[in-house]
Amino acid sequence: MHQRTELALGAALVAALALAAGMIGARRGRQTDADPRRSTLLAGPSGARGFADALARLGVRVEPFERPLGTLTPAGGRETLTAFLGPTTPLSSSEGARVAGLESDLLLAGPRASAAMRCLGWNVRMHGADFARVVPPPGASGLFPPVRAVLERGPGGEVVDSSDVEDSAPVRCTVPDVRREDTLLRTRGGSPVAVRSRLADGRTFTLVADDRLFANRALRETAAGPFALRLVVPRYRHVVVDEYHHGFDASRSLGGAAIGWTLRSPWGWMVLQLAGAGVLALLAAGVRFGPIRSGIERRRRSPLEHVRALATALAAARGHDVAVRLIVQGLRRRLAPVARPGRGELAGWLDGLAPAVRTPAARAALETLAAVSRRPATSEDVLRAADAADTLWEELTPT
Numbered sequence: 001m002h003q004r005t006e007l008a009l010g011a012a013l014v015a016a017l018a019l020a021a022g023m024i025g026a027r028r029g030r031q032t033d034a035d036p037r038r039s040t041l042l043a044g045p046s047g048a049r050g051f052a053d054a055l056a057r058l059g060v061r062v063e064p065f066e067r068p069l070g071t072l073t074p075a076g077g078r079e080t081l082t083a084f085l086g087p088t089t090p091l092s093s094s095e096g097a098r099v100a101g102l103e104s105d106l107l108l109a110g111p112r113a114s115a116a117m118r119c120l121g122w123n124v125r126m127h128g129a130d131f132a133r134v135v136p137p138p139g140a141s142g143l144f145p146p147v148r149a150v151l152e153r154g155p156g157g158e159v160v161d162s163s164d165v166e167d168s169a170p171v172r173c174t175v176p177d178v179r180r181e182d183t184l185l186r187t188r189g190g191s192p193v194a195v196r197s198r199l200a201d202g203r204t205f206t207l208v209a210d211d212r213l214f215a216n217r218a219l220r221e222t223a224a225g226p227f228a229l230r231l232v233v234p235r236y237r238h239v240v241v242d243e244y245h246h247g248f249d250a251s252r253s254l255g256g257a258a259i260g261w262t263l264r265s266p267w268g269w270m271v272l273q274l275a276g277a278g279v280l281a282l283l284a285a286g287v288r289f290g291p292i293r294s295g296i297e298r299r300r301r302s303p304l305e306h307v308r309a310l311a312t313a314l315a316a317a318r319g320h321d322v323a324v325r326l327i328v329q330g331l332r333r334r335l336a337p338v339a340r341p342g343r344g345e346l347a348g349w350l351d352g353l354a355p356a357v358r359t360p361a362a363r364a365a366l367e368t369l370a371a372v373s374r375r376p377a378t379s380e381d382v383l384r385a386a387d388a389a390d391t392l393w394e395e396l397t398p399t
Contacts, residue, residue: 038086038110038211039246040064045217048085051228052241054219058233064243066250069095074104074240078202081236086110086211087245093161093171100173104240105204107231110211111149112245117207118161119173122195123154124209132187142223147210150191176200185227194231206231308386320377324385328373331389335396346373353392362395 035044040052041064052062065072074082082104084091089112091099096115099106108116114124131146154175161171177200184206185194194208208231212218219225232239262268328346335353350370357363365388372381372388 037088037246038214039088039243039248040085040241041243041246041248043216046215048214048216048241050216050219050225051085051214054225054229055232055239058229060232060236061238063238063240064248065240066243066248068244069098069242072102072240072242074102078105078204079236080238080240081105081107081232082240082242083107084109084113084116084242084245085214087112087242088247089245091115091245096161097171097173100176103203105206105236107206107208107239109208109214111209113211115161117151118154118159119175120197120205120207121154121156121175121178122151122207124149125152127187132189132191132193134185134187134193136223137185137227140223140227144227145212145218145222145224147187147193147212149209150187150193151195151207151209152191176203184231196231308390312382320379320382323382324372324377327382327385327389328369331369331392334393353396356396357392359395361391365389365391365395 034046035042036046038046038048040048040062043049055062072082074080082099082102084099084107086109091113093115096113096117097119099108099113099116100119106116106120108120111124111126117124126149127147131148132150133146134144136144156175158172158174161173178197179200180198182196183192183194184196185208186192193210194206194213196204196206198204208214213224214228219228262272325346328350332346332349347370350366350373353366354363357366368384369388369392372385375381377385
């Protein structure tokens, strides 16, 4: 195959794979918009980026918290709110007890935050397959989204949570004393959806059964936006939002974060697919990697070595006369340009070499070869004939 044809095929393959990578990346991008995590770092329909941006426009500083819960120490007094908006990873029993004991006001939303709600005296109950319609709060304009979960009061006193008993001992927490309690949102059947309680120690916690009220789509298309914002404004100036339970971990290494972004982002998948396309293109083009290695060197045997081997074989088969004759014939064939013989007898050809022989060694070799060829040969004669032919070849070889 010609080089231009190979280049054309390689370019066509790369273009096709790049197009496929773009289409898959775009499809994954659309899937990323449907990311169900209720994170303030996501701008998709299910994210809560709109909630954080709206608070920032109203003068509230929103701080994403991307570290384990044990390092969370909110500061700022009663103007700071710690929020857990629909954690993707449910709070464990020990984490729920720790959250309920934080020395700051709390905003807990969603069934996966129920471990902390139980330590505050409430449980989350799923409404079932159907959604429950809510009674719009006073002053709400527009439609209010239906909810899929409601709140129900839990037992007071000491609460024992044994859901993590396989990993550790049951977690115990004491429900704090409540001085004032307000129902902020309820269903048409009278079940509370959002409550706010003020504790005896001055802390305030707000519980919302359905975290979908904070989703970007709900804030944009329904009256849930003003309701969610009034939970924060004008009471608080600083909101710490848990992002660790949504999979955002700032304590990971740069390599781990890069791998996570590559596997999660459509652009990362596009980079991986283009890299795969490049590897396939290199394989298709047959590019040689590294220097060209020389092959195994194979040296040809010299004609004299071949003659000696042939003489030895014929001597072993007791074909001494044949061996001598073949040695002389081979020498005549190789020296034909020098002596220019005809197709005569070997003895006459050997006599014709005499004028061309000048050194004593060569004349002795010629005499030996002529004598051996005129009598019945023995094994010693075959070896002497091979040596004599070797000497004549070195003497008469044209240079």
